[in-house]
Every structure is written in structure tokens, then in C-alpha cells.
Amino acid sequence: MNFCSACGAPLQLSTPPGDDRPRHVCPACNRVHYQNPRIITGTLPVYRDRVLLCKRAIEPRRGYWTLPAGFLEMGESLAEGAIRETWEEAGAEVDIEGLYAVYDIVSIGQVYVFFRAALRRPQWKPGAESAEVRLFAAAEVPWKRLAFPVIHVVLSQYWTDRERGEFPLHNQRIDESHWSLVQA
Amino acid sequence: MNFCSACGAPLQLSTPPGDDRPRHVCPACNRVHYQNPRIITGTLPVYRDRVLLCKRAIEPRRGYWTLPAGFLEMGESLAEGAIRETWEEAGAEVDIEGLYAVYDIVSIGQVYVFFRAALRRPQWKPGAESAEVRLFAAAEVPWKRLAFPVIHVVLSQYWTDRERGEFPLHNQRIDESHWSLVQA
Numbered sequence: 001m002n003f004c005s006a007c008g009a010p011l012q013l014s015t016p017p018g019d020d021r022p023r024h025v026c027p028a029c030n031r032v033h034y035q036n037p038r039i040i041t042g043t044l045p046v047y048r049d050r051v052l053l054c055k056r057a058i059e060p061r062r063g064y065w066t067l068p069a070g071f072l073e074m075g076e077s078l079a080e081g082a083i084r085e086t087w088e089e090a091g092a093e094v095d096i097e098g099l100y101a102v103y104d105i106v107s108i109g110q111v112y113v114f115f116r117a118a119l120r121r122p123q124w125k126p127g128a129e130s131a132e133v134r135l136f137a138a139a140e141v142p143w144k145r146l147a148f149p150v151i152h153v154v155l156s157q158y159w160t161d162r163e164r165g166e167f168p169l170h171n172q173r174i175d176e177s178h179w180s181l182v183q184a
Numbered sequence: 185m186n187f188c189s190a191c192g193a194p195l196q197l198s199t200p201p202g203d204d205r206p207r208h209v210c211p212a213c214n215r216v217h218y219q220n221p222r223i224i225t226g227t228l229p230v231y232r233d234r235v236l237l238c239k240r241a242i243e244p245r246r247g248y249w250t251l252p253a254g255f256l257e258m259g260e261s262l263a264e265g266a267i268r269e270t271w272e273e274a275g276a277e278v279d280i281e282g283l284y285a286v287y288d289i290v291s292i293g294q295v296y297v298f299f300r301a302a303l304r305r306p307q308w309k310p311g312a313e314s315a316e317v318r319l320f321a322a323a324e325v326p327w328k329r330l331a332f333p334v335i336h337v338v339l340s341q342y343w344t345d346r347e348r349g350e351f352p353l354h355n356q357r358i359d360e361s362h363w364s365l366v367q368a
Contacts (some may be wrong), residue, residue, distance in 0.1 A: 004191035005185045005217070010192070018312060033189070034236065038220045039255050039295060056300035071204075072221050077288035077357050097353040102283060102297075111223060111262065113286075128202060133346075169353040171283040173261050 006031050017164070037109040041081040042069020043117035044158055045094050050135035051155065052119060054089050055146055057131040064147035065184075068092075068112065082115045090133045093126030094118060101154050101170040111152050112174075116158075116167060139163075149178030190215050199220050206298035221293040225265040226253020226341055227301035231277050235339065236303060238273050240331055241315035248331035248366075251298065251338070252276075274317045275309030278302060285354040294360045296334050296358075300342075300351060322346075333362030 001024045003009055007027035016032050017021055020163045044067060045052040057080040068089040070082045078094045086094050094117035099151045103112040136142070138159045146152045153174060161167045185208045194211035200207055200216050208217040226249055231238040237249045252273040256265045264282045270278050278301035283291055287296040307316045320326070322343045330336045337358060347353045 001189045003187055003189050004190045005187050005195075008192055008194070009186035012187075034255065035258055036222045037258060039223060071218065072295070074219055074221060074293045075290060076284065077290055078355070079288075099286060099353055100261065102286070104263075106259060106261055109258045111256070169283055171262070 001033060001035070004029060004031060005033065009132050026059065029102070035109075037111055039078070039113060040069050040124040041078045041085065041113045041115075041138045043068050043082045043094055043096070043115050044100060044154060045086055045090065045092055045117045045119050047119040047132070047135055050137050051141070052090055052092060052124060052133060052135055053134050053141075054126065054130040055132040056129065058129050059125070061147035063131070065142050066146055066147035066151050069112070069114070072113075073166045078113050079115060082113070086117065087127075089127045089130050091127055093120045093131070095120060098167065099169065100167060102155065103153065105150060105171045105173070105175075106173060107175060112154075114154050143146050143181075144183045145183045149181050150174050152181040153178065185220070186298050188213060188215060189217065192312070196238040199204045207302075220293055221290075222293050223256040223262070223295050223297060225254050225262045225297045225299075227266045227267065227270045227278055227280070227299050227310070229274065229276055229283060229301045229303050230321055230339060231306050234321050235325070235342070236274055236276060236308060236317060237321055237325075238310065238314040239316040240313065242313050245331040247315070248329055250327050250331035250335050253298070256297075262297050263299060266297070266301070270301065273309075273310055273311045277304045277308065279304060282351065283353065284351060285341065287334050287337065289334060289339070289359075290357060290359045291359060294310060296338075298338050301306055314333070327365075328367040330366045333365050334358050336365040339364065 004026035007029040011024045013022045068086040070085040097116040100116045102113040125135045188210035192211040195208045197206045198209050252270040254269040281300040284300045285298045310317045
């Protein structure tokens, strides 16, 4: 961040009065430009005893499997964003069953939110960012070929909870050490 | 958003290839400047049968009561941000008991996250943004003098859940109509 997005002047790094950390401040118009974590919202789309995964057609992690998820947009709720991403990436229609997991990925300034969702019918179509979309039973999940550690964490928590028949909310931090869960 | 924060050139509003909505795009360096909802994280600090509220010392809603909460910063988890805000606004130390509520306030591009938290000791001190901090039993809550509809929603859900002895996660949308809950 080099220039003020409001007036175009070069920014300075300084701690505003009453604040406790350096921010990008505009010396011309005095605006403070905050940087905050962003939200990624997605679903765990289930059909009977199987979960729908998407093989990534784009970098990073092209060729690895993931759940449909993406940045929350202005003008939509978390659930609406999750439904939209599931449609865009997997061409699948889902009904939301509940907020299931909230993960802090502090190192990259992201908060991941997953909803449990029911596939309306066994129908899907890879979107522009997906090379392939298919259902996986628990025994078929390509654990080492998952795109991101967070996908491994949410899927393994899901299968464990499913056996118990209870789906409590999960909230935890995901850090660099979780990369050992998948093929780097 | 008028200028590119990376190179300083005037921005244009256009839909990037493969995208489905207009974004602020830089014609000079081709960067796309996304705008995404921001996260506000806070606690519901409980001591025995009472909840700690802060009277706002600043606008908007100066003089109205709220829960300690604020924008999630880079480099912290949701729970860490909630603990920090509770310390900054109420001078109170809490232990997190669990993620309790996630609210979509779509009209202003905010996602509110609240944790149930236990006050370590009956001790607090108003921070710079608070004029007063005190504990309220259920019967004492100043319902019409709450600062924001979301505070009314989370507090009423909390007291209902507390009577039942169960605290399921709440996720709902808060919209303009919820302003009828508090004194506008």
C-alpha cells in the first residue's frame, strides 16, 4: 500500500492518535487505511454418505482437491456467499444445514467459514476454477491430495462428527504446521 | 476508492475477465482492488449471573450500552481479538468459553462474532472509548438504551439460552428492521 486510494497522495506509516499500532496514513487528507483479515466462506456439500469435492483447475494447488469456497462479497451473508461459491465452483445447488466451522488462518489474514450443506440432487458441473467435481465417501477421500490444510482439518472433523451423529461448531487456529497433513 | 493504492493511478470501475461484477481496476498496473466485508469480534463477558456492558464515550451511539467488540486486526485470531477488545474497552480480563454467535450485517458489510467469556475477577476499568463499565443482571439490562440492534439480539439470545442451560451457535442476518429493538 503506497498511495491514498481517496486522494492519490503517497502514504506514510505512522501510529494515529489513540491507536496502538502503525497504520497507512495519508498526510494530505488524513485518512487512515486499515488492513483487516478477509473472510472465505464455503460449504461441505453432502449427498447421502458422500461429500462433494472440486479438483482445482488454477494455481495455487492446481490438481489438488478442495471444497467450494471463496471470498465473501459485499452485499451477501456468509450463507449466501457459501451457496454462491458452491454454484460457481461445483455447479451444485445446496441447502444450508448450519454453520459448522470457523478457522483462523492468522499467518495469511484469513478467516475460513464452512457450512454443512445438503446437495439438492446428485448433479454438478465443474466451474471455471475446477477441473473435476465428484462425490467421495469417507474411505475414498484423497487425504494427501487435498489443496489446503484447512480442507484436511474440516473434512476429518466432519467424518468424526458424522460417526458420532453430532456436529458441534469447530473454531481453531490453522498454522504452518498443518501443512504436514497434506502433500506440500 | 479513486486511486490505485499500489501505483497511484486513477482507478476505473470495470468487470475483470472471468469475474461477474464491477471492481475497482487500475488501468496502469492492472491490479484489482477488491472490497470485502470486515469482521468485528467481541465477547459477552459474564461474572456469576451478570453480564459486563460498556457505555459508549464516542459517536456513533455515545451514551448507549454495548458489549466490548471491535475490528479484527491482522496477526490475531478471532478469540485473541475478542480478548484484546475486552481489555481495551472494559479493562477486563476474560477466559474464552466458546464461539457463540456470528451475525451478518449485510447492509454495512460487517460480520459480527461474539464469544462467551468468563470474567476472571470482578474487576474492570473503562477504556478510552467507554464512559462507564458495569455488570447487569438479566432484569437490569437497559434494553432500549443498547447501542446497536446486534447487541440486543445477542443479549436476548444469551439470556434465553442461559435459562435453558444450552448455548448453541447462533447465525443470522441483522437488518435495518432490527433498529426497532432499540431506541433509535
